[in-house]
Amino acid sequence: MIQKLLIANRGEIACRIIRTAREMGIATVAVYSDADAKALHVRSADEAVHIGPSPAAESYLVGEKIIAAAKETGAEAIHPGYGFLSENAEFAEAVQDAGLIWVGAPPSSIRAMGLKDAAKKLMREAGVPVTPGYDGDDQSADRLKQEADAIGYPVLIKAVAGGGGKGMRKVDAEGDFLSALESCRREAKASFGNDDVILEKWITSPRHIEVQVFGDSHGNVVHLFERDCSLQRRHQKVIEEAPAPGMDEATREEICTAAVRAGKAVDYEGAGTIEFIADASEGLRADRIFFMEMNTRLQVEHPVTEEITGVDLVEWQLRVAGGEAIPLKQDELSIDGWAIEARLYAEDPSSGFLPSTGALDWLDLGVEGRIETGVEEGDEISPFYDPMIAKLVAWGEDRDDALDLLVEMAETTEVWPVRTNAAFVANALSDNDFVAERLDTGFIAAKGDALIPSDKPDDAVLRGAARIAMVANDDQPQDLAGFRLNRSPRHAVALSHRGEVKTVELDDTPFEPSLTGFAEGTRIVVFDNGSAFGFDTETRDSGAATAGDGAILAPMPGKVIAVDVAEGDAVTAGQRLMVLEAMKMEHALTAPFDGTVTDLAAATGGQVQVDAVLCVVEPSAD
Known part of the structure; x- marks a missing residue:
């Protein structure tokens, strides 16, 4: 059994791992950047080591610093959580070469599944169904165009090293293919240093179905059933549930057995997820579910699997990494009830889902359900990392019970002054189509503004x-x-x-x-x-309180990096007034209509809080 564990991550997943380790009697070591010096995961661990400046590239992504911290504190093992270095084969090897235990997939498995083209070939050889398409070595534009024409449009171009929606383009017509290919390759090269692509047939009613698998060093691989992660916004998961709605036993057996074959094909150890894309135009059918990729790590949405199986996946990870066999056999695993998870993000849906950073002056996530979080009231949402505040997880005897509880959890969430997507999540969960299990990966996009809560008080x-x-x-x-x-x-x-x-x-x-x-x-x-x-309750001296829609407000906390106008200037609708920098992005604030600038309160270099009145545009007289 591991005696001392270093967690090479931060936030809610670090807190999650610390909790299980403590229950197992394992001492924990946290690592932290400048921005996380007072973070909850640092306060929760038995020890903590500073590893560098706030940017992840200078701290959490520097493997040498993390290994050195483990050596310094006497930690025997490193758990990478998810994100950061969790699927970095070179880091995993460096951990093992340093004489430490790597709580994750073997480096060989990570490499085998790291590139989409190689992974698809391997899965095809293992008898795992793959999406019709092209993953050949000839990457010439002419060959790719020829293959796309043969597959039939619409077709999907995917970077072989892609992820998170980057390096991905849907092409609806033959004439659009070459320009889309060029754009996709350019983005893939900039993001991943690799512009090779694969082609896949576009699935018209896609469901994102994934299977949790687990392997050990004794040759055992089991599955812990499926999850549905179809509710996504810009290819990022928002709501996940287990089991998958509409999944019959025969189809479940087919897809889960295929997932186990996939795990065995790469001699898998630890927690992993086999992701499938399902053509749900006629419901979930085994002959219309295709391998998409494998995530060789613990997933953000793992709590829903834990809730329906009663298994602590982190405990399994630690036991298997220590050389033990998987605690349960396949026939000892079963589904109990239903679980749904929503990701609570610090973002403002009414402002295009702009990230919202700053202090959590008020934070009440309630007492119902399961809350996975890495923050407490008084902590800050940093601009340097993913803006997830918490995961809200509800379990019920059936889907309706779990759904009712999660809606209640989202609706009673209280966060201020940081903005959140809680009301957006509640609206999605309450939507008639979602309740009726009519869902696919285009659900949120198709609903459009119908799910976005009003930013105006009734x-x-x-x-x-x-x-x-x-x-x-x-x-x-x-x-x-x-x-x-x-x-x-x-x-x-x-x-x-x-x-x-x-x-x-x-x-x-x-x-x-x-x-x-x-x-x-x-x-x-x-x-x-x-x-x-x-x-x-007091009128602002600036006069902005009487300016109506002419008040220009800061959409999030940030720094004013440019002011283009002065008081008294005449401006036209759409004219840039100033630029705010936040979350490493620049946001131009423009005039809502023709008018005159008054009450200018912003200055270049100044820091502003969300909803601060930066200036007022008084409309021109008719």
Whole structure:
């Protein structure tokens, strides 16, 4: 048994691994960058070692520093979590060469599955069904075009070293192929240093079905059934569930048996996932489910598998890495109930899903279900790493029970001032088509703005904010669920939201039970079904509060790197006013209509918080 473990990762997965290690009596070592000096995973571990500056390329991706930290602390093993170095065969070999235990897939397995073309050939030889397409060595544009024509359009171009949606292009017509190929190769070369591609037949009603497999050094490979990860936004998973909706026993047996063959074909050890693409145009059928790729690591969505099988996959990883056999045989594994997971991200759906960073001044994820997180109230969402706040996981006797619980978890999530996708997730889970199991990978894109919550408070939220303001001014308790303000005559409260003032008249109408909130100084915050709305009870001196839609607000915390206008300047609709830098990206803020710039509060080099009024554009007189 491993006695001391270093976790070469951060955030929620590091906390997840630490929890299981502690239950097993294994001491833990965390590593951290400058940005993570006070992070939860650092506070949770028995020891912690600083490994460099905030950028991952200078800390979490520097294998030498991580191995040195293990040596320094006497750790026997390194667990890479997911992301970062988890599927880096060279790092895995370096760990083993240093005399340490690598809690992950063998380097040979990582290499075998690292390139999509080689992996497909290997799977075909192992009798695993693969998507019709081309993965040959001839990478000339003419040959690829010839193969695409033979496959038939639409066709999918995929970089052999791609991932996360990069290096991928759908081509609908023959005349578009060569330009799409050039674009795909250019992106693949820049992202992965490899511009080779494969071609696949485009699946018209695709479902993303994956199978959890597990192998050991004794030659055993088992599966722990399937997950459905079809709800994705821009090729990034948002909601995952196990088992897969609409999966019958015969099809499950076929796909899971194929996944085990895939694992055995590469002498797999540890936790891995075989990802399949299913043509669900006529439901899930074994003859229409094709191998896509293998992830040679633990997956973000592994909790749903744990919930339906009762297995701790991290514990299995640690035992198998220590030389033990898999704890259970295939016939000892079964499905119990249903589990669904949603990824809670720090992002603003109403602003194009822009990442939202900064301090978590208020964080309440409730007490229901399973919460996997790497932050606590008062921590920060850093611009340097993935903006996931938590994973919300619900289990139920059946899909409806799990779904109801997860909707409740999303709707009662309270985060401020960082924006989240909680209300967006709740809307997706509550959508009639999702409830009815009518889903595919294009679900979110097809729904469009229908799933995006409004960023404008409705009358109930405004009344709630006004009541909180009045109670706060009277120094009364602020637990307002079901609160009734018994006053007469009517009272009015002026509230400013994103630069727009509304006067709310109050009577003795009950406070909406679904609303919660708090007051802090002149700021009122109301939570409503996963959304958060901030109000000011004092008019801003800048005059922005009366400017209506002409108030230019910071969409996220960031740094002003350019100001193109001065007070009094006449501007036209769409004209750039200034540029904000956040999350390593530049965001141009433009004039909403023709008008004149007033109340300019932004200066080059200045740091701003979300919703700060940067200037006002007063509309031109008609």
